[in-house]
Amino acid sequence: MQYTIAHLKRGERGIITDVSSKLIPLKLLEMGCLPGNTVELVQVAPFQDPMYLNINGSHLAIRKETAIHILIEKING
């Protein structure tokens, strides 16, 4: 199964594998959302949306509709 950031549960981490979707704004890339970087789900608002992430030390919140386009590999443990 192909995981995206939207699949993460609070406290879980993953490694970003692909951000080539057209629905991902350049700004997000500039803020560090790039392949190879670790992403951690810090907190979610009610209904899992928006999602508060820590991407390699950069803390930001995005909506679920964007999160489903950022592919990741889950890190276990």
Place this chain on the structure above:
Amino acid sequence: MGKQINVALIGNPNTGKTSVFNALTGLNQKVGNYPGITVEKKEGICKLPRGVKAHIIDLPGTYSLNASSLDENVVIELLLNKNDKDFPDVAVVVSDVENLKRNLLLFTQIKDLEIPTILVINMADRMDYKGISLNIGYLEERLNTKIALVSTRKKEGIDNLKELIANYKDISITPCLNASEIDKTYFDNLRKAFPNQLLYKLWLVITQDVNFGKTDRKEIEDVTSFKTKSKADLKRLQQKETIKRYQFINDVLKVGQTIDLENAKDLRIKLDRIITHKVWGYLIFGIILLTIFQAIYDWSSVPMDFIDSAFASLSEWTKNQLPQGAFTNLLAEGIIPGLGGIVIFIPQIAFLFLFISVLEESGYMSRVVFLMDRVMRRFGLSGKSVVPLISGTACAIPAIMATRNIESWKERLITILVTPFTTCSARLPVYLIIIALVIPEGRFFGLGYQALTLMLLYLIGFGTAVLSAYILNKILKIKSRSFFVVEMPNYKLPLFKNVALAVVEKTKSFVFGAGKIILAISIILWFLASYGPNENFNNAETIVKTELANQNLNEDELQQKIASHKLEHSFIGITGRAIEPVIRPLGYDWKIGIAIVSSFAAREVFVGTLATIYSVGSDEEETIKNRMAGEVNPILGGPLFNFASGISLLLFYAFAMQCMSTLAIVKRETNSWKWPVLQLTIMSSFAYIVALIAFQVLK
């Protein structure tokens, strides 16, 4: 005296750029606008060693040179235009030690423009706490720059920074990396086509057209002919560029920065577990709002009472000290009460700006955006609309400007249209004086009735804003893709200096901005109230005396009658009478009518107008409030300002679009007269209907 050095402060949002600006310039700063647009322009003067002076511009915060908003575009426009009088001799990039990696992206872009660039690493006091150590020598070498480690909190490193700015000529202008490697052929062709231009500058111009629409720039030849690539291809190249820059930055930081996670403490995680919690988060937000309203009401009542009576005494004193005549009357009855009507609200406005700037400085505002996004989206708004809606409690103008970082046009337009419903500080004067007149003083669970009424009015404002957003969301057929990215900055204890400067600056612009209008209107009103067109006014004394000859009035009562007869037949009285039929069903008399009409310029004029109208012809030393309390309703009898007419007035001001400046800003931000005109008609007719119903039901 030598030439001033032009310095541009550039940096990501939340890096403490403004703190550095404040530390460099102190009180030698001024806030204006960039010509033609409403982006705030902050500039100041800084004294450097050896008698050199620097002119410093604090540019809007931006994550990169790829603009996606008007504010960010200002940065690029300045850096691309060598002929601009503010073009920097040296750029100072401010970064935050905890987010160095992300901050360096912008730094490497500016280096590519071959401008001497100093790197400020701010918040250096946090390094131990976070277990960060830096190899400054190595970083300076790899980044071809000079680095200033600065802590504005501990006031360290500023002198070193000044020294570096003074010696900016020693700084290398060699770029850190070669961005053109992302597509060799494309950039080679570009170089051949424009051999005299800086390659990276060309690239920025091309991509800026893509991102931001055509820009008008004279010193660069037209590059439109050179769009050999599709928009999508150019975007892909920008992605590639970003990835390449990050590769370089990672490479540099691998050696230049070590983070000892063992020693890193993270208060943020603990705080966010509570502050952004599904239940506690909303509870805390509610408590904060409640505290703010109670505080604004309770803390400012003492200085306000003082100001009110001080102006009343000043007016009385002027009258007694200066020789009698038209000028003395103008001063004592027109100008002084008019000014009093604005000065009195300084305490409250200052408190409001104090709270807003503390919430922003501390990083809490972003948490509110996070918590509220989902809720707001249901109403067609964005989490980011919360910031305009909250700063709308200060003033709708900066609030509407703050909508610029909302990515989706539809969400942004709706936010602009509904923001004027939130209770701005200009409504406060009107609310406060009417509440004081018609709401009893008792307490309910420790909260005063008057404070609760005020809180209710704020809630009505928010509620109407949100409901109308819901309706607009259903009606407006605009398709726009929405991107929502919001940085969650670290929690910071707000710096006293930053908060103090923000409060002083904002209060000053409120007082002087509104003050000018109020003063002008007070003077006009005084003239209109002191002169009349016909015999009825000029012979008031004889007319009143003959009419009331058999009533045995004493001298005081007689004077009172004469004064009110004069006022009724003055220019203003005649105008007021003419509009009275329209407003009588709302429970207002013609004096309130005049105040409503004149306060169309700005709501706070309402109180000043009544103050001027009531003080014309009166000899007593009286506060505005007491004069209003003494007014009698000419038709129904009893006090004019009673519960029914008071509530009706409160509701009228809650909904009516009584602010010319807001309309002007909406026109500018939406680039069309359609939206402000729509706003004016809908809001004001709604206000009229609600006020009408309220008075008819309650009377």
